[in-house]
Structures are given as C-alpha cells and as structure tokens.
Amino acid sequence: MITEEIMRGMLKPKNSDLRTSITQVETNMLKTQGFFQEEIIGNFSFAEMVYLLLKGEKPSENHKKMFEAVLISFCDHGITPPSTQSARLMASAGSPVNVCIAGGILAFGENHAGAIENAMKIFQEGVKISDAYNRSASETARFIIEEYRDQGKKIPGFGHRYHSEDPRARKLLEIAQNCGCNGKHFKIAIEMEKLLLKDKGIKINIDGANAAILSDMKFNWHLGCGIFAIGRIPGLLAHITEEILNEDPFRKITELKSTV
Amino acid sequence: MITEEIMRGMLKPKNSDLRTSITQVETNMLKTQGFFQEEIIGNFSFAEMVYLLLKGEKPSENHKKMFEAVLISFCDHGITPPSTQSARLMASAGSPVNVCIAGGILAFGENHAGAIENAMKIFQEGVKISDAYNRSASETARFIIEEYRDQGKKIPGFGHRYHSEDPRARKLLEIAQNCGCNGKHFKIAIEMEKLLLKDKGIKINIDGANAAILSDMKFNWHLGCGIFAIGRIPGLLAHITEEILNEDPFRKITELKSTV
Amino acid sequence: MITEEIMRGMLKPKNSDLRTSITQVETNMLKTQGFFQEEIIGNFSFAEMVYLLLKGEKPSENHKKMFEAVLISFCDHGITPPSTQSARLMASAGSPVNVCIAGGILAFGENHAGAIENAMKIFQEGVKISDAYNRSASETARFIIEEYRDQGKKIPGFGHRYHSEDPRARKLLEIAQNCGCNGKHFKIAIEMEKLLLKDKGIKINIDGANAAILSDMKFNWHLGCGIFAIGRIPGLLAHITEEILNEDPFRKITELKSTV
Amino acid sequence: MITEEIMRGMLKPKNSDLRTSITQVETNMLKTQGFFQEEIIGNFSFAEMVYLLLKGEKPSENHKKMFEAVLISFCDHGITPPSTQSARLMASAGSPVNVCIAGGILAFGENHAGAIENAMKIFQEGVKISDAYNRSASETARFIIEEYRDQGKKIPGFGHRYHSEDPRARKLLEIAQNCGCNGKHFKIAIEMEKLLLKDKGIKINIDGANAAILSDMKFNWHLGCGIFAIGRIPGLLAHITEEILNEDPFRKITELKSTV
Incomplete structure (x- = not known):
C-alpha cells in the first residue's frame, strides 16, 4: 500500500536539476569539454568542434x-x-x-x-x-x-x-x-x-x-x-x-x- | 466583381511545383551548386560545404x-x-x-x-x-x-x-x-x-x-x-x-x- | 561601469520559477480555474472547458x-x-x-x-x-x-x-x-x-x-x-x-x- | 540486376498525389465526412465534430x-x-x-x-x-x-x-x-x-x-x-x-x- 511517507518520497525528486558536464559557464568564462572556448575558436575546424562536443575529445x-x-x-x-x-x-x-x-x-x-x-x-x-x-x-x-x-x-x-x-x-x-x-x-x-x-x-x-x-x-x-x-x-x-x-x-x- | 473566369485564374497556380537550383538529382548523380558531391566529399571541410550551400560558391x-x-x-x-x-x-x-x-x-x-x-x-x-x-x-x-x-x-x-x-x-x-x-x-x-x-x-x-x-x-x-x-x-x-x-x-x- | 555588485544582481534571477495560477496540483487533487477537475468532467462540454481555460470563467x-x-x-x-x-x-x-x-x-x-x-x-x-x-x-x-x-x-x-x-x-x-x-x-x-x-x-x-x-x-x-x-x-x-x-x-x- | 527499365519503374511514383476523402473542397463549398460544413457549424458540439472527423460518423x-x-x-x-x-x-x-x-x-x-x-x-x-x-x-x-x-x-x-x-x-x-x-x-x-x-x-x-x-x-x-x-x-x-x-x-x- 502507498503510505503518506512513500508518497512524499515519490514527490521529492532526487535529480531535479538541469546540469551538464559539457560546458562550464561562469562570468566571462566558457569552458567546453575542458577547453576554453576562445582557444577553440580559430584553432579547430568546425567538424573538429562537433567531434569534440559529441565524443569529449579532439579527433x-x-x-x-x-x-x-x-x-x-x-x-x-x-x-x-x-x-x-x-x-x-x-x-x-x-x-x-x-x-x-x-x-x-x-x-x-x-x-x-x-x-x-x-x-x-x-x-x-x-x-x-x-x-x-x-x-x-x-x-x-x-x-x-x-x-x-x-x-x-x-x-x-x-x-x-x-x-x-x-x-x-x-x-x-x-x-x-x-x-x-x-x-x-x-x-x-x-x-x-x-x-x-x-x-x-x-x-x-x-x-x-x-x-x-x-x-x-x-x-x-x-x-x-x-x-x-x-x-x-x-x-x-x-x-x-x-x-x-x-x-x-x-x-x-x-x-x-x-x-x- | 469576381467572375467565373477570374476565379478560375485564381485557382490555377502559376508556380505550384517544388523546384530548386541547389542540387541537381539524377540516377547515380548528385550535383550541388555546380560540384559533383563525390568531388566535394573528402576535398572540402564541412564549414566550406556549408558556405558553398549558403552562398553558392567556395570560400x-x-x-x-x-x-x-x-x-x-x-x-x-x-x-x-x-x-x-x-x-x-x-x-x-x-x-x-x-x-x-x-x-x-x-x-x-x-x-x-x-x-x-x-x-x-x-x-x-x-x-x-x-x-x-x-x-x-x-x-x-x-x-x-x-x-x-x-x-x-x-x-x-x-x-x-x-x-x-x-x-x-x-x-x-x-x-x-x-x-x-x-x-x-x-x-x-x-x-x-x-x-x-x-x-x-x-x-x-x-x-x-x-x-x-x-x-x-x-x-x-x-x-x-x-x-x-x-x-x-x-x-x-x-x-x-x-x-x-x-x-x-x-x-x-x-x-x-x-x-x- | 559594471561592478561586481551589478553583475551579481544580473545573475540573480528574480522570477526563476515556473509557476501557474491555472491549475492547482496536490496529491489526488486537481483544481482548474477554481473548479475540481472531477466536477468539470461529465458536466461541461469540451468547448466550455476550453473557454474556462482561456478566459478563467465558464461561458x-x-x-x-x-x-x-x-x-x-x-x-x-x-x-x-x-x-x-x-x-x-x-x-x-x-x-x-x-x-x-x-x-x-x-x-x-x-x-x-x-x-x-x-x-x-x-x-x-x-x-x-x-x-x-x-x-x-x-x-x-x-x-x-x-x-x-x-x-x-x-x-x-x-x-x-x-x-x-x-x-x-x-x-x-x-x-x-x-x-x-x-x-x-x-x-x-x-x-x-x-x-x-x-x-x-x-x-x-x-x-x-x-x-x-x-x-x-x-x-x-x-x-x-x-x-x-x-x-x-x-x-x-x-x-x-x-x-x-x-x-x-x-x-x-x-x-x-x-x-x- | 537492376536494369534501366526497373530503375525507371522505381522512379515513377504510383501514388504521388496528396489526396483525401475527409473534406471535399470546391469553390464556395466545403463538405466534411459527407456533411456541408455550414450545416455542422451551429448544430454540432465541438466534441461531436472531433468525433466526426476521427471516426467518419456522428456519435x-x-x-x-x-x-x-x-x-x-x-x-x-x-x-x-x-x-x-x-x-x-x-x-x-x-x-x-x-x-x-x-x-x-x-x-x-x-x-x-x-x-x-x-x-x-x-x-x-x-x-x-x-x-x-x-x-x-x-x-x-x-x-x-x-x-x-x-x-x-x-x-x-x-x-x-x-x-x-x-x-x-x-x-x-x-x-x-x-x-x-x-x-x-x-x-x-x-x-x-x-x-x-x-x-x-x-x-x-x-x-x-x-x-x-x-x-x-x-x-x-x-x-x-x-x-x-x-x-x-x-x-x-x-x-x-x-x-x-x-x-x-x-x-x-x-x-x-x-x-x-
């Protein structure tokens, strides 16, 4: 049987936050898969960037x-x-x-x-x-x-x-x-x-x-x-x-x- | 006043076909913006291809x-x-x-x-x-x-x-x-x-x-x-x-x- | 000039929560625009329900x-x-x-x-x-x-x-x-x-x-x-x-x- | 083996037209599931109309x-x-x-x-x-x-x-x-x-x-x-x-x- 307690547990979400490990965002700082974005821009080709995003590493x-x-x-x-x-x-x-x-x-x-x-x-x-x-x-x-x-x-x-x-x-x-x-x-x-x-x-x-x-x-x-x-x-x-x-x-x- | 004739004219679409000048498709042949696709693949970077598609020319x-x-x-x-x-x-x-x-x-x-x-x-x-x-x-x-x-x-x-x-x-x-x-x-x-x-x-x-x-x-x-x-x-x-x-x-x- | 303080103010959202006054949801209870849903179901026509949702009152x-x-x-x-x-x-x-x-x-x-x-x-x-x-x-x-x-x-x-x-x-x-x-x-x-x-x-x-x-x-x-x-x-x-x-x-x- | 003839057959679409039996559209005439739309409007409830559209008959x-x-x-x-x-x-x-x-x-x-x-x-x-x-x-x-x-x-x-x-x-x-x-x-x-x-x-x-x-x-x-x-x-x-x-x-x- 579902008790009040179980119900309350069901209602309390365990991982209710949107979160990501892809890009770290701070004021004036963007770091994607471990690289500062301003270091990628101008140095990677666009296809390399897509690869980095999807695989987490440079090809x-x-x-x-x-x-x-x-x-x-x-x-x-x-x-x-x-x-x-x-x-x-x-x-x-x-x-x-x-x-x-x-x-x-x-x-x-x-x-x-x-x-x-x-x-x-x-x-x-x-x-x-x-x-x-x-x-x-x-x-x-x-x-x-x-x-x-x-x-x-x-x-x-x-x-x-x-x-x-x-x-x-x-x-x-x-x-x-x-x-x-x-x-x-x-x-x-x-x-x-x-x-x-x-x-x-x-x-x-x-x-x-x-x-x-x-x-x-x-x-x-x-x-x-x-x-x-x-x-x-x-x-x-x-x-x-x-x-x-x-x-x-x-x-x-x-x-x-x-x-x- | 709208006559039968005008109405018929309204109903006859002038450019009712989907058509494109971007890519020419024939059996076993694909030509995009004037280039055969098999010549682009392997020779352009992906960003160059995007540029070609959008501007109609290689950058x-x-x-x-x-x-x-x-x-x-x-x-x-x-x-x-x-x-x-x-x-x-x-x-x-x-x-x-x-x-x-x-x-x-x-x-x-x-x-x-x-x-x-x-x-x-x-x-x-x-x-x-x-x-x-x-x-x-x-x-x-x-x-x-x-x-x-x-x-x-x-x-x-x-x-x-x-x-x-x-x-x-x-x-x-x-x-x-x-x-x-x-x-x-x-x-x-x-x-x-x-x-x-x-x-x-x-x-x-x-x-x-x-x-x-x-x-x-x-x-x-x-x-x-x-x-x-x-x-x-x-x-x-x-x-x-x-x-x-x-x-x-x-x-x-x-x-x-x-x-x- | 943007000071640290202003920046912090910009980053602190004032109304960051999703919230609504349309439907109140509690365990085993749904109240829409002031009506319990189980009282609407069977008593309103669908069009009346649409009206209630959009105008907040029964037509x-x-x-x-x-x-x-x-x-x-x-x-x-x-x-x-x-x-x-x-x-x-x-x-x-x-x-x-x-x-x-x-x-x-x-x-x-x-x-x-x-x-x-x-x-x-x-x-x-x-x-x-x-x-x-x-x-x-x-x-x-x-x-x-x-x-x-x-x-x-x-x-x-x-x-x-x-x-x-x-x-x-x-x-x-x-x-x-x-x-x-x-x-x-x-x-x-x-x-x-x-x-x-x-x-x-x-x-x-x-x-x-x-x-x-x-x-x-x-x-x-x-x-x-x-x-x-x-x-x-x-x-x-x-x-x-x-x-x-x-x-x-x-x-x-x-x-x-x-x-x- | 795929011959020219088979290929041509593949390229000739059999049912390439969009067509429907839901609503008949002619100049100044709209007939849905057999009913003139102006006879439905004002006589059906909206839910009845939805039912007619989806099942093809009045409920x-x-x-x-x-x-x-x-x-x-x-x-x-x-x-x-x-x-x-x-x-x-x-x-x-x-x-x-x-x-x-x-x-x-x-x-x-x-x-x-x-x-x-x-x-x-x-x-x-x-x-x-x-x-x-x-x-x-x-x-x-x-x-x-x-x-x-x-x-x-x-x-x-x-x-x-x-x-x-x-x-x-x-x-x-x-x-x-x-x-x-x-x-x-x-x-x-x-x-x-x-x-x-x-x-x-x-x-x-x-x-x-x-x-x-x-x-x-x-x-x-x-x-x-x-x-x-x-x-x-x-x-x-x-x-x-x-x-x-x-x-x-x-x-x-x-x-x-x-x-x-």
Whole structure:
C-alpha cells in the first residue's frame, strides 16, 4: 500500500536539476569539454568542434578527415526528401527560419532518416556476435541477412529509391580505407553488400556507409540521426532561403485533388 | 466583381511545383551548386560545404578560416539557454533525438536567438546610410544608437545577461581583423560598442560580433538565425545525448510550485 | 561601469520559477480555474472547458453556443493548406503522430494562419479609435481601409484564394447575430466588408468573421492563432491517420523537378 | 540486376498525389465526412465534430457524452509535465504562440504521453486473446500482467507519479458505466487494476481509464496520443498566454548549475 511517507518520497525528486558536464559557464568564462572556448575558436575546424562536443575529445588527424567527409555526405538531395519539402512548405507559409528548420527535422521519420541509427545498431550488434562466437565478417553478414529475411524485414542501409549506385557511398568507403576507419563494422557492411548485390541487386547506400564508418569511429548509435541532422541542416537552410527569396509566398503547391 | 473566369485564374497556380537550383538529382548523380558531391566529399571541410550551400560558391582561404570560427563560436552555453533546457526536457520525456533537436530550435525565440538577425539588419542598414549620406562609421553609430534610444528599444548585439566581457566575441573580432573581415559593418559595430560602453557599460556580445562579421562576408540577414542554428545544433545534440545516457528518464525537473 | 555588485544582481534571477495560477496540483487533487477537475468532467462540454481555460470563467449560454461554432469552423480545408501537407509528409516519412501534429502547427505561418491574430488587432484597434474619437463603425471602417491602402498592405480577414463567398463565414456571422456576439467589432467588420466588396469584389473570410466574433467575446488577440490551432488540430489528426492507414509509406509525393 | 527499365519503374511514383476523402473542397463549398460544413457549424458540439472527423460518423448520444468527458479529462496538470514546461520556456524566449504549442506537443515523449497508445494496444490485444481462447476478463488480466512482469516491463496506464488515486480516472470510469462504454476492454482494465492494487498498491490512472474507454468506443490505438493532444492543447495555450502576459520575457528559469 502507498503510505503518506512513500508518497512524499515519490514527490521529492532526487535529480531535479538541469546540469551538464559539457560546458562550464561562469562570468566571462566558457569552458567546453575542458577547453576554453576562445582557444577553440580559430584553432579547430568546425567538424573538429562537433567531434569534440559529441565524443569529449579532439579527433586524430585521420578521424578529423573522415568526419569532415561524413558530415558533408549528408548535405542535400534536392527537392525529393520529405524533410526538404516540409521545410519549404513552412517557408512558403511565412514561418520564421528556425521554425522551417525544425519542421524539416521533424520529417526525419522512421522511413526517411531512421536508417542510419538502425544500421549502426545492426553493425554494432554484428561485431558483438562476431566477437562472441568467433565468426568471420562474412559468416556474420550471412547470419544478419538471414535473420532479417526470416522476419520479413527490410535491412536498413542498403538500396536507394533513386540511385542503383550511390556516388556518395562509394566515395565515403574509399576515404574510410585511406583513413583507417575500415574496421570490423566496415568489413561486415562490405560482406553484407556482396550478398545483397547477388541476391537482390542492391548496393550499400549513404546511410549504410556512414553507419559502418561511424561505428568504427566508436560513435554510439544514439548519435546516428543527430549526426545526419548536423550534416543536413545547412542544406535545409539553403532550401528555406531559396524559397523565401525566389518564390511567391503562400503559393499553391498542391492542386485541388480531394475526392469525396 | 469576381467572375467565373477570374476565379478560375485564381485557382490555377502559376508556380505550384517544388523546384530548386541547389542540387541537381539524377540516377547515380548528385550535383550541388555546380560540384559533383563525390568531388566535394573528402576535398572540402564541412564549414566550406556549408558556405558553398549558403552562398553558392567556395570560400576564399580567409573566408574559410573566418567561417570555421563563426560556426564554432555558437557551439554551447551550458545549461542556461531555453533551447538547451527544452531539448533536455524532451529527451527526458522520451522523445526521439530528432524531435529533441527540433524542440531546441523552436526555443530560438525573439528574446534568445533573434538578436543576430536584428543586429545584421542594423549594421547593413547602417552601411547603406553611411554610404548614401557620406557619414563616418562613428557618426553612423551615434545616429543608430540615438534612434534606438528615442524609440526606447534595446539594441541587439550588445550586452549579455551572464558576461560583462564575452570571451567569444573578443576572439572573433581578433580573427576578423586577421582575415580581412573587418569592413564597413565591422567598423560601425566597433564604434557602437565604444559609445555603449561609455553610456551603459556594455560591450559587444557574440551575436553582435558575428552579425558584423557575417555582414562583411556579404551574408543576407535572412541567414542569421539559420547560421546560429547550424553552429548550435551540435551542442544541443551533446546535451540530448547526455540527458538520455546519464540521467533518469522522466525525472521531475520542476518541483510543484503551482498556486491557486 | 559594471561592478561586481551589478553583475551579481544580473545573475540573480528574480522570477526563476515556473509557476501557474491555472491549475492547482496536490496529491489526488486537481483544481482548474477554481473548479475540481472531477466536477468539470461529465458536466461541461469540451468547448466550455476550453473557454474556462482561456478566459478563467465558464461561458454564458450564448457564449457557449458561439464558441462551439467558432471552434468547429476551423476544422478542415482538405488537402490544400501547407499545414495539412506538412503533417502528411511527416506521417509518410514515418514520424510519430504527435510529431506530425506539431509539424502541421509549425506551418501556420504569417501567410497561412497569421490572418486571424492580425484581424483581431485591427478590429480591437478600430474599436478603440471609434470610442476615442466618437466615430461611427462605417467611418472607422473607411479609415482603416484607407490606412492600409496608403501603406500598400493587404487587409487580413477578407478575400480567400479558393472561395469568393466562404460558406463558413456567412454561417458564423448569422450565429453571432443570434447569440449577441455582434457588438462593436462585428459592426466594423461588416462595414469593412461592404467597402471591400464594392472596391475589390472581396468578402469577409473565416478569419475575419472569427476575429470579429472573438473580439466581441473579449478574447485577447494573443489567443487568435492558438484558438485556430485548437479548432484545426482534430482535422490534422484525421489527415495524419488517413495517411498512415491508407497510403504507402514514404511515397514519392513530389516528382523530380530539380534544375541545374 | 537492376536494369534501366526497373530503375525507371522505381522512379515513377504510383501514388504521388496528396489526396483525401475527409473534406471535399470546391469553390464556395466545403463538405466534411459527407456533411456541408455550414450545416455542422451551429448544430454540432465541438466534441461531436472531433468525433466526426476521427471516426467518419456522428456519435450517438452516449458516445457524445463520453467523448466530451474524455477530452476534458486531459485538460491540464499544472506546471509539472515536460510539455507544459517546454511550451512556457519557448514563450519566455519569445517564440510565436503556434511554435510554443508545437514545442509542447513535441515533449509528449514515450515517458510522458506514450502511455495511452500503449495501454490501448494492450487492452485491444487482450480482447483479441480473450475472444480467441475464450478466457474471462480476469484470466486475461492476469495473463497480461504476468507477461509484463516476466519481461521486466512497466505496464502503461496504471500508477501515477503524483497521485495514488487519480480523481479524473475515477470519474471517467463512472461516466463510462453510465454511458455503456464499459465493454470488454473496460472489464479487462478493471481486472488488471484489482491485481495491480493488490500486488503493488497502484490504481488505474487517467491514461489507463481513457485507453479502456476509447477502445470500447472502437477508436484505433493509432489515435491515442492524438486524442490526448486535442484535449491537452487548450491547457498548453492557457499556460503560454499566462507566460506571455504575466511573466518577464527571457527570464532565467534555471540557475547556473553546470559542473566541470
């Protein structure tokens, strides 16, 4: 039974304060992940700063080079993604720029930007299995694909609705090899691609390539969609500005097609 | 009177298609601002890519260096901004990561991140006045401040509720001078700071410094809040991840303080 | 100059607590605007509850009838509004239902749902002018229209891009007359419509009708867009559910139309 | 292998148009779920209109009474929910009203408003099991609880972090009995409460009560969170307006508590 005492305990929050170890703020002093901000500004590249924020440490030269490429690879896919369309609709309706950006991000649903997180989970799970049971990358790849086939589920990170061979994915894999970001996750991804190409004629896409690479860089899968967002938002902003400056406001984007 | 004919004309949209000149998408081909994406990936820094998307051209060496610094300067301000608090509240409530990011961006209201756009407008307007009437930067600065004083309005870009001397602003101004981004807008900003320091004891803040610099780099003021967003989102993501991984879910952040 | 003392004062927040007088929450007790919630549930209509929340008092019979009509009038406009399109795009992308609703609301931009607040401001300002200078509704209407014409601005609340005679507006005005919600604001709106019909062939629209009625019911104009949202969200939810249950996920809503 | 032909097929969208059967829009004519809007306005209550939109038919008298109560029951819970806190933070930051509402809705995360959908799924699954295996409500309740216990998962819809006996839930159950909305789902919920009260001292909460009732009214579980949103948004709007009109803008809601 819930007594008065228990209830009072429930009502007394234990960790009710917002707190952080990311940035220490004092009067005229800002220290992020141990660095004074004025020492970072002018000395880091923006991608290095993003890495520092998310991993808590400065990247190595190889990781820096790789991470610049990862972020760039997400930049833009023209007018086709629902996120871009949503952001432009809001811009056309006269919403403020930050609202249009947020609106675009809200359209990163399960079917659009969910793939990268899910692919990271698969590769990270795959490496665990591979290590625990001493299986080769090729065996692990086959095991994962069969499991998905049995459950009738689509494997995230492979195939693209517009591209049979995604030029971005190919380039990323090449850089990963040059930067030593082609570890265990990368190898499983490549083996999966071989099998899927043979079975279904599909290749690794940008989400799959980045998921393997980010996993080999030891990023937590929780960060997958967020890193995609960091890379894509500049593109969204370019679209929003194009809509504001070059198109009629509140234009009728969709014609009347309602049916009784 | 509205005739059938006029009505039909109103109903026929003239530019009803979503279209863009930012990225050309064809099967296995992505070309952004004239560059094949696979040629950008691995060759540009992420900040250069952002610049290319927003301005349509690759930055000069000086502009590149400056823009890396500008983006970094927005990175994080600990737990104090409403955007960070909103994003963490949503993370605590169990919302997906992209939703938490969007939630943070929605809290960039007039009182929080509105300053940079408004400061850009002021400096850009100031340069027009200065050019048209052949006034010095110092005369223009005095004119702007007096106008705001007469209207009883707060001047955006100066003063900070936590810092009397913002270490980020000082560093940015220094880099601007080294990179030749200290043109007409910069000079007006500096003159305004002199006057405001004497009158009110306040100095230029990070929004003011970036507004002057971005204006000298010829960025449209419509981009002000968006560039702030690009710089701040990595910090928001760091906070969201910290909340998810290190704090209890759905914790009682605010104690009961309701009154009848 | 900013001394240590001033700085400390700046850093000490005066009203840093979230607090409310809307609902008193205690263990096993919820009291909203002075009523125990369990006494409202089952005794009020939903529209009466909305009224109680927003105005702090139960509506009269007339105000109740009027407010039910106002909320209903905003219900849905098919597939044409940017808010509906955004919400469906997000649903198609696989975003959760609450995210799709939020996305729809974010598309209530200046050009889409901004009209009702602006029309409320105009009518409320008009009544002030009319009272202060002892002008008739007709004189005030002419004054407002001329002011807008001189500034080259569009008058919110009149004309519709799909309807020459909005059936919802006509019905609302009729109910307002029956419910005694046809006071000073209503009269100015009607006079404005007469002039605009003669000059431009346009009639009052749903935003204009509701703006006049809500003003006569003494709602603050700050509530205009919010009341629209309350009325429209059920329609957005219907669209989101239709998209989830009846359409293919992640369908290509916009064809490739990008240009170099 | 993907041939040119297959590729072209992939690129040709099959259902690329936004379309709806909810509302038919023609010039000067709006017909929703088969009713002309001008016939609904003034004749339906707002809750009836919501029901019509979501179910495609007018409610019976009993369903109408029940649905008014359901929507009201979600109205407000003071300052404690993350959604309310987020909405107020955004209002304090100076974001527009629609943005603050959207921000509140985005904080309806898994841990906050997810319970109602999940409880609907459980009860609807429970009724299927009960029908298929001819089990009593009490047997089904025990089966569900044991399954959750075995998986170490929290059962949604029971227990409340502030209330041991939620006054709203009790009142709703009473009305459900009077309105004949106490069918199979209701009975399973009541049996689950009996067991959970004995085992853990927790009772059914507002989410559980509404989940059972809405399921007996034959609402699809996809609508759970959306119906909660419809009921809660008026409360969010009341909070947003209170923040705008009664509090200092951009106040420091959280004190500096960051740590290195």
